[in-house]
Amino acid sequence: MSSLDTLADRLGRRLTRLPLRRKLNVLIAVPLALICLLISVYAYGEVAQATSAWRQAHQLRAGLQVAELVNDVQREQGQALLYFESYFDEPYAKTRVHPDETAYLAAQSDTDAQVERVRQSFGRFIPDAESAALDNMSVLQTPRAAVADGKLPPSEIDSAYGPLSEALIDGLGLSAPQQTAEASGLEQQLDALLRTEVAHASFETAVLSAETGDANAMLEFDDAVGSLQLYQFELQRYTAIAPAADSSRLAEIGFNQYQVELTDALQGLALSTNELIIPTNDVKRRQIAHQSALDLQPAVDSESTVRLAIAQQLITGIADQSNAASVQSWWRAGLLLGAAVVLLLLWVGVLALIRRSILRPLRRVTQAARRVSELSAAELARVADEDTPVGIDGPPRLEDLPILADDEIGELAKAFNQVQRTAGDLLERQAMSRHNTAEMFGNIGRRVANLTGRQLALIDSVERGETDPELLDQLYRIDHIAVRLQRNADSLMLLAGIRDTELDGRPAELTHVVRAALGQIEGFERVRLTADVDATVAPDVVNDLVLMLAELLENAVSFSPAHSEVQVSVREHAGQAVLEIVDHGLGMSSERLAEENARLVRRERLDLAPTRVLGLFVVGALARRWGIQVTLARTPGGGVTSRVAIPADWVSPSLPRSGRSWSPSAPQPVPAVPAAVPAAVTAAVAAAFPAATPAARAVSATPVRAALPTRSPGATGGPREPEFETGADFFTPRGAGSGSRSGFDEPAHQGRGERETGAQETGAPTADSRLPRRRRTGPDEDALSRPVVDTRPTPTPKPTPTAAATDTQASPDERPGALKRRVRGATLRENLVGAERIAVRPPDPDEVRSSLEEFEDAVSRAERDSATPTTLASAVASLRERQRSTSNPKETEGVGQ
Template structure:
């Protein structure tokens, strides 16, 4: 409903329930009409900016993180580094465990390779026996078949050693090594050929040399990334190749001494094998210890090797005479080679002993590396767990040192907010006594850091707020005392004035003069009512001196006698109920305020009806006018103000009449409700509870 237009005879409906002179004073000051306390007290609200809406719609990750709870941010701040450190420690531990496992596998491979070294030595021995058997076939001048026993015994030793290699590796046997073992098994055809007839040495050497080389290559020491870059892999590879190269050298020298038709080729092969041996020895020395390098040199420093070295030197004196031309020369060369063969067997045993010893040392070194890696892994794990636990404890302690003060600060702030809320409610409550300034709880300073500084600053702000509140309380008390003193003085003066007027009225007989005296008397009564309202605002409750109850109708008549324009009011009495003496004064003031507003804010020619009747809750006084009225929203706001408990200094001053009526209604639990009068205007219904009424008639 639209706000009604004001006209000269109809003042603002916001002042409809105000008292007489105060209402007119308010009307002179606030011609704009009734304004809601919410509208007056509310701060100006700016419309949302389009840029702000756009920024809100495009929130960044930082804005999202800013909405996270403080505890979650601390959890992330502590948890993420812990997770990263845990991941790094897990990686380092896994790396150490992997190194330990690699070292253990390398140690096992080294020990298993001892069987491969023996197999290589057995192959060289079989190779030498094959050369001897072939030379026997060549030197046989009477057609007799040479003995094959030594050659077959060498074959059996090789075959048995092949099975030992397979058994040593088991499931761990590399595929290339398995292929190399199959190639050794494939020597059967060559063996059969050698047993049947003469075969040149250049046809025998490649088969046995390739088989020996394949056994070493099959281990994959130079292709396995876990071994190729380690001392263990290089030591073992260089040792096995040095052993195989020296064995080839020995076989080449031995073959060259047999007078075979390919003796010169065998000598050249021996020279190449010795160069390979020298290279592998140098390579071994780069990775081995001094003792190990010296022990490998024992292959070259023994009696058997000295004899082989002399033969090697003699062969190089006249290489052209190495090939025997006649059967006699062949027989002599064969006998010479056969006589020197024990030196080659002794050298093979010495070489195998040295190689096996060094393999054991390399395996022990690999075992030590495995144990060290395992110990390092255990130490790292223990240290990591200890450090992780200490760091976790430190992080938790730091987190608690931050969270607990913040929680304490938050809890204290909540308590302060609750206490402040109760104090604000008490301050805003007009019906509670002013007991002084509130006592707000001081926040504890639990840490000497930024959080402690925050608590200290908050305490300073709180102290300042308490000081301001003390000043407000003192100011409110002084204003109330001033209102009370002014109201009491005015009331005393009007009482004396009324007494003088009554004395003059009793002695005057002139009707015209009496009429003027009655008008002055009426104005004085209204002035005293305003003084009573002023004392009410100051919180002063006057003691009622009336000795007995009074009819509700008479209370209404007394109220009509305190207003201007009472001639327009029509009273309809529908009950003779009596009112308790204690409420007579306040009820008279309440009805007078409501009736005067009805008279003041309705057209001069319109009537104002006052109906007094019974109701199921007690008694009902209905005051109706026929002015412009108020909208539904304003009526709802005015009715809410009648119920709310608030101080006059916290609400707009132009609701003074409403404040007086609401204060008295709450004091006596009297119901007051405003509604629209059918046809226009405002109707005020005052419901007096039965607890304040007497059903007996007044005593005459």
């Protein structure tokens, strides 16, 4: 064993004797984290500074190319002035002499090439302002063409070229604040250097332009004087911030023979300021001035070359200083990071030794805790299982942790044992609480179910002896509320886990199951049922399937607009009976749909489920019980589509249908209109008021019957189902051909809520179609096949002169004064007019307004044609008011989505 291992063991043994709190004190994690944070911040700053220095060096080196571009622009400006002055007019010449443009074109080419070199020198780090200034160089194409044609005077040449140089320097952003004083000083030096060069270049160009003696010579002379003063100011600024050697080097621009020539030319212009502008007709003086400008051009070019060389040398020195600062920043950042890493490794080594002294005694505690955790998880899963009876194996038994020492770890083991004993007691109490809560829900559900059953029996007994239509309407409403309350009681017992065995259940057709579910909800008249096929549902599934469909239909009706339809379709797919419930209401988001579909599949405890989705909780419980697949999807255009797939184990083949459709608002032929009302008036009222509204029923006073198929006495006197057109097969019908069924036998089922049967009488009062009738919650065939009752009172049409002759004779019960006997099914409305059908969309306001205007015109014509006054206009206003007052549906009740 090496000496290092021996030292580590000795240090470890010493640390073992220390209490846990002292061991934790050694672990100064917080100071270590703070140190690491400070080092990271400082290192980040150093790296950022190094990166900034590198970018600054890159930008300063690119500034050399900008200086050359500024020099090329000034040179092109001078060539443009000379080229324009070369256009010389003889006093009596008829043509203008076209000068040589070789030098001017060469200057243009140099400028364009330098623009591309500037872009390449910056690369992707080019400043936005500099890029815009380079793009602005394209505006030179217009003044270049004007100069080539001799149409641009010197004053406009100065205006075209002058601002470009300033924009190129401003685009570098050298005056912006920097992170360090050193970086700021270098950029200030470069800015002063470039502006000094631009000022001297402007001085050179202005002197050359003033020598031409054009109409703007006086202004150009003033520009030359101003540029010289600006040059001297920028030179002083550079001298104040730059080293002495660099300042002396830049001052050499003004101390050479070419500068002397320019200064002499400026002084000569100053002595003859009154004669600077030479008239156009003074050809001789213009020739002398033009020659003077040509003689001064070599001095201007030479001075420009000297100036550019000095600027390049100084800019290179500034860029080298920036590169050195960048390298120094990178070295400083690297050393700091290295030192931080070494310090961190040393500290981690110390922490590893401390960890070793703590890990050994805690490993045993950890192993024991893991065993306890596994046992606790298994016990928790067993207790949380809602189907497992409570108290079979007694309370959960959890193993105590061994206490290995008397230090803080031993105290931790004692506390952990106490915690797990408390947790076991809580698990037992929680399981018992859930069991008691389920029992309470079950008892409440049974009580409510018994009370509603007795209530339905009492209501039924009262209805048997009552013939008053208004009182019957109120009784039907109470009956419907009791049925819905009984459905809620069934849902409550289901949530409590109570499952009653149905001993006298009977099979029922799937469409009858849907109708039974509609009888348990409010607003059933908005539901439209379409059955292409049909199937017979097993008796065991009927009750639960009715409850499931009632919850889904309740959600569809409750969360969709009052003017929209809810479509229910029955079809066959892959050997299963499939129902689709489509609404056009609020809908759900994609996340909510995924969550609800998952809740329909997975097993979930009631106390953890959201209370707002108890309806879907009931649907999911029933679907898992019978293996029915229920999925929710988004309806195109808004809303939710519920798809219920019943396995073939619970359905058997039945008579196939062909487009069988049922809806309380199904279209029917429009009844005849009394002759006393003009046809135009009737058409206007029919177009203005939907037939489902009270206003329309007031105008069209023709009794209608519910669209539900009702039983009528057949040839043998037994119940008979209306014939429907047959279509594609749903499974293979047992003993059924392609034609329609003529009838079927159904044994009478005596029990609670049974009503008398008899012949239908036209004089029986009708009930409101919004209140479907349900006599019992059991699976008997009579309750499922009974059509929904329309309980709205329908006014009896008055006889008209044109309808006196009929093909049939009134029965004895239909004669005036005859005793009206209340017969089961007599109040059902089997047919509804087409206008009473609830449309998916509301009527067009423009069409309704147009129809009303036509109706009012017809009323006016009728008043003019007849001497008797009419009140149809007031009737229309009243009908409008009644339509608005009945347009808002009531809120739904029950367990909703």
